[in-house]
Amino acid sequence: MTNSTRHGKQHIRLFIPGPTEVRPTILDAQTEWMIGHRMPECADLFGRIQEKIRQVFYTESRVYITASSGTGLQEAAVRNCSDINVLNCVNGAFSDRWRKVTEANGKQNSVLEVDWGKPILPEQVVDSLSAGDFDAITVVHNETSTGATSPIEKIAEAVRSLPGGDEILILVDSVSGLSGIKLEFDAWDLDVVLTSSQKAFALPAGLAFCAVSDRALEKARTVSHRGYYFDFLELEKYLLRNQTPATPAISLLYALDRQLDDMLAEGMENRFQRHLDLRDRTIFWAQARGLKLFAPEGYRSPTVTCVMNDREIDINELNQYLRSQGMIISNGYGPLKGKNFRIAHMGDTQFHELEELLATIDRFLAKEPA
Numbered sequence: 001m002t003n004s005t006r007h008g009k010q011h012i013r014l015f016i017p018g019p020t021e022v023r024p025t026i027l028d029a030q031t032e033w034m035i036g037h038r039m040p041e042c043a044d045l046f047g048r049i050q051e052k053i054r055q056v057f058y059t060e061s062r063v064y065i066t067a068s069s070g071t072g073l074q075e076a077a078v079r080n081c082s083d084i085n086v087l088n089c090v091n092g093a094f095s096d097r098w099r100k101v102t103e104a105n106g107k108q109n110s111v112l113e114v115d116w117g118k119p120i121l122p123e124q125v126v127d128s129l130s131a132g133d134f135d136a137i138t139v140v141h142n143e144t145s146t147g148a149t150s151p152i153e154k155i156a157e158a159v160r161s162l163p164g165g166d167e168i169l170i171l172v173d174s175v176s177g178l179s180g181i182k183l184e185f186d187a188w189d190l191d192v193v194l195t196s197s198q199k200a201f202a203l204p205a206g207l208a209f210c211a212v213s214d215r216a217l218e219k220a221r222t223v224s225h226r227g228y229y230f231d232f233l234e235l236e237k238y239l240l241r242n243q244t245p246a247t248p249a250i251s252l253l254y255a256l257d258r259q260l261d262d263m264l265a266e267g268m269e270n271r272f273q274r275h276l277d278l279r280d281r282t283i284f285w286a287q288a289r290g291l292k293l294f295a296p297e298g299y300r301s302p303t304v305t306c307v308m309n310d311r312e313i314d315i316n317e318l319n320q321y322l323r324s325q326g327m328i329i330s331n332g333y334g335p336l337k338g339k340n341f342r343i344a345h346m347g348d349t350q351f352h353e354l355e356e357l358l359a360t361i362d363r364f365l366a367k368e369p370a
Ligand SMILES: *Cc1c(COP(=O)(O)O)cnc(C)c1O
Pocket: 018, 069, 070, 071, 072, 094, 095, 140, 142, 143, 144, 145, 173, 174, 175, 176, 196, 199
């Protein structure tokens, strides 16, 4: 693998599900001159970004950009969108984090709990919603901790077909999905979709983005104690002038502007297909080595593959070897450490790079004592 150095530091190629690998041209885009965030140059930059990022969310609606990671917008979503009861759908570590965020903000909630590794299914959501009076649901599109993707379009359809379903806000975390897995904000009638810069967007960490529907904004007007930094009404007021209420992460906006150009030049459909091809190749590789996948067929993530470690490979040793070869993968998340390992193939990862990783893992496995 190209072991290039930058500022004298050796490159370790990231096949971990965030932060992901950032191309040198994108890193370089961050080094433009600083500008004032009330200068017209910044509004121009913000306006350009707004027009392009809406295409990535498949929306004509607004996309707020915050100087935070995605967790900040998990907080924003529940704080702005509920004052009755939230249904938190939990099937892994990040959906469980959203439950904790909901509770930490003093919101009333109920939890739909599904085994880790499984997707959230529409009928489960419908069952849970019919057991109470809810104004919002939280659901993770792509559970990065387990490699399972949930069928958001079908979940949204099922929610909308319920009596009163038009008033339930559908809040979606697509932190490790968006731009790698197709998600259509407008066509699927979603209310908030949030993501982070450092996953499938293949940008440096530090920015978060969320599309917000008119319905969600109307709801926010009626909810008190929305906080200040992530108040949708404040963000909206400034967005209308191509600004943000507080100082944005200007250098990161330069990187985003450039990356959006590159994404749209690749073509979103091509980008989604590349992710599917990378996923299929990884699954084929694993199965050919007698390894099973953690997520069931039909719900396996296009951006991260979670492989069951039935061969009891020493994942730490594997990663040490990979590091010596200039690359790294992820162990299982939290309680899954050692039992699973995760290969991320999201962002700008190319086929030949994945091939190089898989061949390197094979070399390690060949040396391993049986
Ligand atoms: C990484 C991740 C998060 C947390 O995002 P941060 O940007 O680290 O705050 C939340 N949800 C999912 C699905 C993730 O993969």
